Amino acid sequence: xPLLRLDMNYLTVIIHNFLSNRKFQVRINQAxxxxxxxxxxxxxxxxxxxxLYNIFTADFPKNxxxxxxxxxxxxxxxxxxxxTKFVIHSLQLQLYEIEKWCTLWRVAINTEKTKAIxxxxxxxxxxxxxxxxxxxxxxxxxxxxxxxxxxxSKLTFRQHAKYNSDKFWAKVHLIIPLIGRHxxxxxxxxxxxxxxxxxxILSYSA
Numbered sequence: 001x002p003l004l005r006l007d008m009n010y011l012t013v014i015i016h017n018f019l020s021n022r023k024f025q026v027r028i029n030q031a032x033x034x035x036x037x038x039x040x041x042x043x044x045x046x047x048x049x050x051x052l053y054n055i056f057t058a059d060f061p062k063n064x065x066x067x068x069x070x071x072x073x074x075x076x077x078x079x080x081x082x083x084t085k086f087v088i089h090s091l092q093l094q095l096y097e098i099e100k101w102c103t104l105w106r107v108a109i110n111t112e113k114t115k116a117i118x119x120x121x122x123x124x125x126x127x128x129x130x131x132x133x134x135x136x137x138x139x140x141x142x143x144x145x146x147x148x149x150x151x152x153s154k155l156t157f158r159q160h161a162k163y164n165s166d167k168f169w170a171k172v173h174l175i176i177p178l179i180g181r182h183x184x185x186x187x188x189x190x191x192x193x194x195x196x197x198x199x200x201i202l203s204y205s206a
Contacts, residue, residue: 018048056105061097065090074147084118088129091116095133111136115144119155149205160205168201 022038042049057070067078077098079090102109116131116138131138143152143159150160175197177183179190 015048015052018042018046019052059101061094061101063090063094063097066094071147076146084120084124084126084128087118088131092131095131099134109134111138114138115141117141117144117151117153119151119153121154147205164201164204168198171197171201 019042022043023035024038025035026033042052053072060068060070062068065079065081069076069078077091077094079087079094081087081090101107111134114133114136118128118140128140130140143150145151150157150163152159175193178185179193183190185193
């Protein structure tokens, strides 16, 4: 039986060179900053970066009562149940585990941008117990924005629809000289502008 031996050392060398000795500079008009060192992260746009991110987060805390939604720096955890206290307790336990994970791997969390929201039918006069994360209290919000989608506690999406509508008409006013009836552009170019600029606003997360 033939034996095929694979030398994986070259992959280690590629990844090491990919992550090591990275520099950056900032240009504002004609002024150029001094060279700085990049100590963390991976280059944006690289096909290797998502794979390395998946490897890095492979040991992210998992729980059968929690759904982890990891999307780079816009991550969320979800829990569901008929008992509100149980749901909040499950979320809090997961937050504790995430604290340990972030501390272990030196991942910085912006607690000011960390939001909590409860989706439920009907109304309740009971005060919800607050969640804590890195010694910061997370107040319950009536709506949050996640990946460009505005979620309200009743999932009506009214605020998201209004936000998209306002954004759409703002763009229309900007490009109306190009797509209006007095524009010198051809119909095909007008349609192209609509598809590239306006339609994505209306169809986002539809």
